[in-house]
Amino acid sequence: MNKQGAASKYADLIHSDGVAGSLYNDPDVFQEELKKIWYTTWVYVGHESEVPNTHDFVMKSIGLEPIIMTRGKDGEINLLVNTCTHRGNKLCTKPKGNARSFTCPYHSWTFASDGRLLGQAYPDGFKNVDKADLALGRVPRVASYGGFVFGSFAEEGPSLEEHLGGAKETIDRLLANSPSGEIEVTTGYLKHKVKGNWKLLVENETDGYHPGFVHASVFMVSDSRINELYGDKSTSLSRDYGNGHTEIDLRPEFRKRGEELSWFNTNKERLPEYVEQMKAAYGDEKARQIMIDGTPHVMIFPNLFIAEIQLFVIEPISVSETVQHVTAIQFKGSPDINRRLRQQTMGSVGPAGFLLADDSVMYERTHQGLKTRTGYRTYTGRGNHRERLDEDGYLVGDSTDDLPSRGIWKHYKSLMEAGK
Amino acid sequence: MSLAEINYSLLREVEQFLYLEARLADENRYRDWEALWADDGIYWVPANSGDIDPELEMSIIYDNRSRISVRVNQFLSGKRFAAQPEIQVRRVVSNVELLQDAGEEVRVGSNAIYFVSGETDDEMWGSRNEFTLRRVDGEFRIVRKNVVLVNAAKALPNLAFLI
Incomplete structure (x- = not known):
């Protein structure tokens, strides 16, 4: 297929408010993704x-x-x-x-x-x-x-920093939450397999519309406050950094609360060593702001999801199978918060996790649903009337909007139409 | 524990307890199952291997008693989608051995094979289990349950039943 033909193929499949179901389950598309995404980009x-x-x-x-x-x-x-x-x-x-x-x-x-x-x-x-x-x-x-x-795998192309673009700042934000300025990966991985296409996971990571429903059981049985962050009234934002990187920015809600470590559903009294280390590292005022804002919730395209307290690495196995490798983020030299990071990670993710088992069953059912032969097309237009630019020029929407999905597909289309 | 030292009446009693625990788990009798736990119970399903330190490395399940309650309550919430429609399970518990009889507490090893029928697939799981049981008011209570999956090192699908 010539370049013109390839371009029109994806123009037919990817629209600004929805995509063809075949993109999730056509083995030829998967082979093309390997070449044009996985073996080309960072x-x-x-x-x-x-x-x-x-x-x-x-x-x-x-x-x-x-x-x-x-x-x-x-x-x-x-x-x-x-x-x-x-x-x-x-x-x-x-x-x-x-x-x-x-x-x-x-x-x-x-x-x-x-x-x-x-x-x-x-x-x-x-x-x-x-x-x-x-x-x-x-x-x-x-x-x-x-x-x-x-x-x-590309000999030439944009530098990593160019590729990360605005999303670099989310990694800076993560590291700022560590008193040493460094994180470590030392706790081993939970390896969780789902029978679904990898893009379902990428899109879900910054889908702020589902938590109130898929994870309702967690709000019912624990003191989790995450329903405040993802409700219709939430002031949290969804953001598209370009290059497929998207985030749910929860800082507006955390700043409203104005409580250090509320982002981690805890408080200063319960992590005294960490709080002292933060003050020593940054000074009282800056430490306070960092501990109010917390860590990012960002999906770095195509496979790194920084989910506040844990890292997910998305590994495509086939068009219909994906493995998520999950590990707790550890702040170098901060044992008291690290223990809590491990405990909370183990509770929420992996095959028996309070959150991820329910996400995973959605991936599998969605994957089946998208296999229909009736030419199914998803709808990703939620909130497209209220997209706006933030002060840095990135597109933002409400936290429950489909804006991240639209950003991911826009970048995907550009990659799939490029190259040979 | 040598064969000559085996307390067979204790072994029978322990076996009956393991079979009860297995049946309550199989039949999704979450509250009855939860009642088997001691107040300081720990439920552990390691990831990757049984040799990891759960205080330092990731486990699939590493629940203290209060998190066991959260787990049970989530199953009973009606919104644990990973377990709906209800997962059908039958397990066989075998190779039961008394590992240590320390009077108040007994450590017991067993193997288990699980046939699990979920929404779409039927799965086989296998594990080595070790329980530490304590007598509380004449009844056994679970102080520790370790479930080391045969395939712990591999990527695993949802584990949304009581293993």
Whole structure:
């Protein structure tokens, strides 16, 4: 299909107030997404704190591609394709660890933690072979922002900072909530599988319309106050940063309350060490403002969701299957708040989570619903009459509006129409 | 505990308790199931492996007694969508062994296989379970229930029944 044809295909499927159901379940669309999104744009891979020491490694992925994230002996982070260059065997089978080298169990080829081919078994059999040609495949562009490591399979393209654009500020906001200015990923992952297309998850992460309904049971049985944040009367905002990044900005509601740590459903008295650390780090007034505002609720396209207290990494498995990897955010050096971050994360997310099990059943039912052969089209026009620009020039709407979905699809369309 | 030391009447009693706990869970008798717990009960289903420290790493379930109540209340709220329509479960509990008999408290190990029929799919789950039981007014109460899933290291679907 020529470029013109590709453009008109997506123009037929993606509209400003709804999209075709086939985009969620056409295997050809999924293959095209792998090429034009997952293997082109910046994709979140892992956090620097997951490989703190030289030769540390952790298994990750970009799209369907298995990746080993390593810290080489030069201290730099490498994103290597976890496939032996000899016959394609899976090289590393341990989820994480520390290793100077990886030896393929099939024919014993050995690679350094920076991907160089170190040795081949029975070396006399290799004449005129340049080992450099048989190094592990590597993600050509690796960059990090605030400790978040991203990779792009495109040799050229926008820088990571250009890609993140306005969403950079949400990562700054997250880090500001840590007295040390750093977060860590140290608590392992909950891996939660759903039979639904990955975009259903991306859209739901900043859908502020559903919490009052899907999560009504949580408001009924606990002292959660999140229904105030996502109701019809909420002053929270939805925001489109462009490049597919969207957020629900809850600060207007938290500022109305004006209580430190209300964003975390707790108070100063219950986390005294953290509060003292914040004051020492930022001074009383700035610490107070940060602790009122709290951490962000932002979906960094296509796969990193910073959900106030936890990180979600969205891994597409097939057109109809997705895994969400979830871990508690930890503020480096702040044990009292970290304990609460872990406890609250475990309660709310994962296969048995008070929130995520209910989201996941919605993903699965929605995925089934979108399979209908009647040419189904979603409706994403809620709030399009009240879109406005904020002081920084980003589109904002009410927290329950479909504005984030519209932003995600607009960017998606531009990616799918671009390229070959 | 060697075979010669086994207190068979205690073993029978413990087995009957495990079967009761299993049946109440199978039949979604949430309140009756909750009543089996001691006031300081801990319900633990680790993620990734049974070797993790639940105080430091993520677990699928790591409930203290008050969170067990929240879990039960959520099931009973009528809006726990992940468990609607009602999930049908039958489990077989076997390989019951007394691991430690410390008088007031007994530690017991077992294996369990679950056949789970949800809204769309039928699933098999399997686990190694360890209970710590305490006698309270002549009845066993659960002080600790550890459920280590055979496939804990893998990505798992919703777990929206009492395992």
